[in-house]
Amino acid sequence: MSDRSVPRYEAALKVTGRAAYEGEVPAVGLLHAALVEVPIARGDVVAVDASEAERTSGFATMVSYADAEPLKPSPATALIRDRAVHFAGQPVALVVADTLSAARDAARAVRVTTQARPSVTHMAQALNTAYVPAMVGRFPSVSNRGDATAALADADRVVRHRYETAANIHHPLEPHAVVCWWEGDKAVVHTSTQAVFGTRAMIAHAFNMPPADIRVISRLLGGGFGCKGQLWWPWMFLAMLAAKKTGRPVRLELTRAQMFRLVGRRQETVQDLALGFSTNGCLTGIAHHVTAQSSTHAEYSDATAVYTRYLYACPNVTTSHLLVRTNEPQPVPMRAPGTAPGLFALESAMDEAAVRLGFDPVDLRVRNFADHDQEAGRPWSSNSLRDCYCIGAERFGWARRPAQGTAVDGRWRIGWGMASTMYPAIRQAAKVRVQLAADGAVLVQCGTQDMGSGTYTALGQITADALGVPVDRVTVELGDTVLPDGPFSGGSQVTASIFPAAAAATAKLRATIAAMAIADEASPLAGQRLDDLEFRDGSIRSRSGNVGEPWANVLARKGTEGLEAEGESGATQHPDLTATSMGYGAVFVEIGVNAGLGEIRVRRVCGAFAAGRILNPLLARSQYVGGLVGGIGMALHERTETDRATGRMLGETLADYLIPTHADMPEFDIALIEEDDPHLPGSVKGIGMLGTAGIQAAIANAVFHAVGKRVRSLPIRIEDVLGRR
Amino acid sequence: MMVETPTTAKGSHADAVATASVVALAFSINGRHCAVETVATAMLLDVIRDQLGLTGTKKGCDLGACGACTVLADGRRVKSCLALAASYDGADITTIEGIGTPDRLHPLQAAFIRHDALQCGYCTPGQILSGIALLAEKPKDIAAIREGMSGNLCRCGAYPNIVAAIAEVAGL
Amino acid sequence: MTSPPFRYARATSVDNAIAKGICNGSAFIAGGTDLLQLWKAGVTAPAEVVDISRLPLSEIDCSNDTLTIGALARLSSVAAHRDVAMHHPLIADTILASASGQIRNMATVGGNLLQRTRCVYFRGQDVPCNKRQPGSGCGARDGVSRQAALFGTSAACVATNASDLAVVLIALDAEINIQGGAGARRVCLSELYRLPGDTPAQDTTLVAGDLITGVIVRNVARFAGRMTYLKVRDRASFEFAVVSVAAALHIENGVIVESRLVAGGIAPLPWRLTQSETMLLGKVPSDAVFVAAGDLAIQGAQPLSENGFKIELLRNSVFRALQTIGGAS
């Protein structure tokens, strides 16, 4: 194992139960909150009557739209300021009481009168209202390169199909929670959020107060995956309003059932995809059109077809996105947003094409490799996708792939499939502060978060490396708005964003110490050349001459309190880019289908990923495996159920919404293909999302390979593959 | 609130508990005796987290489906979110706080760190308690560990590393 | 949203439990793993729970060819019991394919047999369900119906029974001991369950105060080595059955002289496949015979919009289960 594979920074706390998540912060006089929900899928709230609730024991107060009215209008306050009901099970009030059970008793006693109106409970009911959103993420909704329609009409072979993906739920194991209180006009908010600064900005806006008067703290998250963001704010605001009204700290924690409805979902998609080829297997035209669900109170679209613009070389590509508004909960980004559903369609269709054209699926992809970004007309900053194919295929043993439909293992019919994956490498603005104590202890701080993705460890390692000290000399502080402004956690961009900032801060410190040493008569380095000094093994030393000393000695002699420096880095400036940066991967899977019974189990996965330089191989592997596990869930298990008659979601439990278990785990083989990327600071790309995309199509392709059935709708379940014995 | 006494008496109210909305209970928690008064509807998980302040035990689903709330009751692993506290009166409960400390890790905790068997860490206490109970059942192979651990979900997908950590301690 | 609070009472004896259990609004609680789920989901709202978990009804005894399991024995204790593992591996295996290690440590045999349907409408909120709220309608029939039954349904309800153990115990002709206000009785387990008809709220033939005290399984040695429980599910573990089949064959001189086939996940109660059982009698085991048994099993199935695949699945499961146990031993 590499010496970069240091254990997770906060692991000892987590394995001993000492790790405190924000919803567990103790507070004197704490009140507990429960939300009051309405059954109708669309309509208006006429009245919320707390008179009976007020008589329940332990009741403290209720807040509803009347209390939220003074908040400034914004998407984050719309759901709680307005009386409109947008989906079944929407909360309209929050009750606080001495204990959680008292709060629930009181919430049950609140009488809500509503006026129902006709609702749309499924996309299919309102396809005629579909519209083109302005943007899908940071990309335009519609793209046209060349003339895809003409190219498809002229193509030697066309593969044209509809692909569908179900709505998924993020389900971090830690439910959203907040413990908040007011200190005069100042607010303290401990909450499980992927963006402490974003949350602070929204509170400042909603409550019309200076950001400096708000402290948001999120030092540990029990997972996020995209849902610990904006859709949590309205419910968190209600808790803050209750804290204000009562003058006491308030705690709100969502129930698992509420997590199905209140904090987002991966949007349901219907994708029409056509690939045109010449007989020699070159793509000549692609059309990828997506229709997806959004709610009636907000707008969001995954960039589902966007990656079809980049992955392969093709002169004629058209893509578009449509949204249909329904009275269902609002989607937000979820693990590999866009790429997971989009690559399911594209990489399934590529497999269908390989079969039609008589090509090996890997060969067909290699043949259509894009040697530059054809959409923007720019080079890649680096692109090792072909290495991923090659190394992945080699490790998996792809060359020994049996003929379709021939491999069996007892009752199991075996299939192999593969697919590509990709995700853009971007950076957000970030500031990092590094403090050195006179005894050589290092403190590094950044107001970003660690969702379990290893940010504490990465920042500690980057800092330790730069200062030439062992990682255990470094203390890392994250997740607090009193720290320097850091990026939100999402889009696999945190490490890439904080790396240059940490590098800048540590470079300043090295320069300062070096200057001090050179100027210090008492130092063995006195009078040395600045550019000859290096930081290694806790020391500052000259490279050429064999002299040096622990750098802490330099500080100690000066009798300083220590040193401090801040580093700053900017966000990716997309229009100015000279090269397009993405991470890539190729995933190979072996699945078994229990003949006649339709059970599908993944047996073996090999993922080869190329995403810049890997800071910590141990944690990188965990990230990739975790992503692949999420992808297996999307491929085989995860779908929400909604009663179309009432619009109410059904099966809001983890016994009904299935995610993979230990027993579902295949053998994983992860190949980390390291890249030097001169365009990126430290060659750091993000890795988190890569594993979650691609594997869905690889599994669907393997299912075809096993039983000859093409399943174009996720999740793939028993009924989709069931055949006679 | 928690009252600590030096004895470890078991079963404070061995005989009939009259019909009540509030119940007085006594447990041994991590070897310490403690007495609590709680509503009849309280789950063991609520008592452990909210009344005793032992927040190492997590609430992931509150319906028995995730395993985050796993504790040992009289040596057997149970899901404390579906355990009516009153039914466990007198029980000997072990939570993650009773397993090891950062300075004195249980071998399985150390193996979790070595194998990076955790990401966000929210399922981790439950995985470890479940793993300790499973180790006592002497799983015969990796498949038995996977099956035996399937009551503990991990949304971050740390599964293979968790199994590797348990297998190492089991000597497999 | 949770139901209103309940009071707690601990039963001190079987008689005391029955006396408390007869009272309006009271519910027994054993392991609590189903009752508390339902209470938390707002599905059941007992005024009082009567804790029976400490009653001395958890003995497991295997003697004189008869297995007796106390109703309060924990599933894990049953599965781990030496005699059960040795003489009734089918019961042990079925338990180990149910729920998870933690739940099996909590759940009792009696509670398992009485767990309520997993129908998502029944366990949901703000949706119609005649079982939860008589007269409100059946949401599943025209709605999300993947879980729904193929047999034994009524206009009022199409829910399935979720217990794995019940399927196997019925295949083994188990009986149960019941003690209630009217004294003690012993009935076949199959008589415990009832079809929904017009009154789906009532799952069983028990009346208020009835306490299941034990389960009796008589000699099944004639099936030794030829029993299996096939549980088909979407994921590899920790899930209820999509479809399941318990099968047992007694083969003498190469001919099937007795057979048991019971299916789960397809009916409001463990569904005995009588026609298939009868057809097998006197036959020499062969794939063709097992195929025919599968074909008979699905006769009369009434699918809804989303559960039609279970017909094929049932047919294939019957075949597979028979094939597993019907070969040369």
Ligand SMILES: Cc1cc2nc3c(=O)[nH]c(=O)nc-3n(C[C@H](O)[C@H](O)[C@H](O)COP(=O)(O)OP(=O)(O)OC[C@H]3O[C@@H](n4cnc5c(N)ncnc54)[C@H](O)[C@@H]3O)c2cc1C
């Ligand atoms: C996440 C999860 C997954 C599960 N998966 C499975 C599975 O795969 N297969 C499966 O079969 N089950 C499964 N179960 C169900 C589980 O097996 C049952 O919840 C359990 O067996 C119920 O037993 P209990 O003792 O906890 O019952 P309780 O919840 O205590 O009682 C259930 C009902 O029975 C009544 N009752 C209990 N004992 C008696 C008695 N002796 N006499 C009269 N009435 C009595 C109670 O009043 C109550 O109405 C699962 C449960 C969960 C939570």
Ligand code: SF4
């Ligand atoms: S099938 Fe039965 S339990 Fe399900 S909704 Fe219909 S009535 Fe209710």
Ligand code: FES
């Ligand atoms: S919190 Fe108890 S099993 Fe999920």
Ligand code: FES
């Ligand atoms: S480590 Fe996050 S849920 Fe397991």
